[in-house]
Amino acid sequence: MNRCLSGLVGILFVSISLVSCQTDEEIKRQRYITEGILIFKNNCANCHQDKGQGVASLYPPIAGSDYLRDKKSVICLIRYGQQGKIVVNGKVYNRPMPAQPQLSDLEVAELITYMYNEWGGETKLTNVKDVTPILNACKK
Ligand code: HEC
Structure with missing residues (x-):
């Protein structure tokens, strides 16, 4: 085998072992993200837009939203919706967000x-x- 070829084989070997070194957790994270993108497009982007930027004073942004700090509230808000005033990045929003009971826990x-x-x-x-x-x- 010439040097160039054995170099290539070496690189191939290193990259294969790097890929197989990914933890189960990392593989799962990537799978969740791939699914999450689709779920967002199909259920949320109508209002919050594809890049999560929201719409003026109607639909609050999710990208850069300080509301994300409270993950428990965000989880509950997705399943049960949200009514009444909320403040996102210092701006008041006050329109109902519909509940999303069609989405499973997963x-x-x-x-x-x-x-x-x-x-x-x-x-x-x-x-x-x-x-x-x-x-x-x-649960409500
Ligand atoms: C019909 C439009 C609509 C849809 C669809 C919708 N939302 Fe909302 N969302 C709103 C409105 C309006 C608010 C603000 C509620 C209020 O004023 O009390 C909100 C608030 C939020 C908030 C908290 C504030 C912020 O922007 O950080 C999050 C997070 C959120 N929505 C995520 C989602 C996710 C995830 C989905 C998809 C499962 C979704 N929304 C679907 C309209 C919508």
Whole structure:
């Protein structure tokens, strides 16, 4: 084998071992994000827009929203909707957000993982195991 070829084989070997070194958690995070993007497009982007930027004073932004700091409230708000005044980044919004009971616990977890990785500065998984007890606690 010439040097060039053995170099290539070396690079291939290193990249294969890098890929297989990904933890189960990381693989799951990426799967959740992929699903989360679709769920967001199909259920949320109508109002909050594809890039989460919101619409004027009608629909608050999710990208850069200080409301994301309270993850439990966000999880509950997705399942049960939200009525009355809320303040997002110092701006008042006051329109009802419809409940999203069609989304399963897993879908909420996928959505949360996507939103927080895309807009909340996180690089981690929000597992459905952690979302279910929160949803049960805020059951209406
Ligand atoms: C029919 C339009 C509509 C849809 C669809 C919708 N929302 Fe909302 N959303 C709103 C409105 C309006 C508010 C503000 C509620 C208020 O004023 O009390 C809001 C508030 C929020 C907030 C808290 C404030 C902020 O911007 O950070 C989050 C987070 C949120 N929505 C996420 C979602 C997610 C995720 C989905 C999809 C599952 C979704 N919304 C679907 C209209 C919508």
